[in-house]
Amino acid sequence: MKLTVLLALVAAAAAAKLPGHNENTSPVPILLDNRVAPNSGFYSVDVETGNGIRTSENGAAGSAGQSNVQGSISYVSPEGQVIEITYIADEFGFRPVGAHIPTPPPLPAHALKQLEDAERLRAQEAQNF
DSSP, X not given: OHHHXXXXXXXXXXXXXXXXXXXXXXXXXXXXXXXXXXXXXXXXXXXXXXXSOEEEEEEEEOTTSOEEEEXXXXXXXXXXXXXXXXXXXXXXXXXEEOTTSOOOOOOOHHHHHHHHHHHHHHHHHHHXX
């Protein structure tokens, strides 16, 4: 009985339409698809679709065994705004850049002073060893 109820719930969930679902969609054409397969750690990918999505990425082997990647992606938001992101990913982490990416507010002066004091104390302790 429990299995029957579970299967009925799974079937109902699978048949449910998500909000914003549009049954009158057609396939999106691929306008550009240039790829260079990895060779000695280097690769590249450039793709553009008919609905305005563009992505470009280049990767190379890093000096410490990591992959160094830089790229960009752009698309049109549902509100019609063009969203553009460029990024770098390497031994220092992933660093995206884009006008719409939120940035934290600057630290207040007292917090900066606390950081400076902590760094000064660390330097003093290092000299004592």
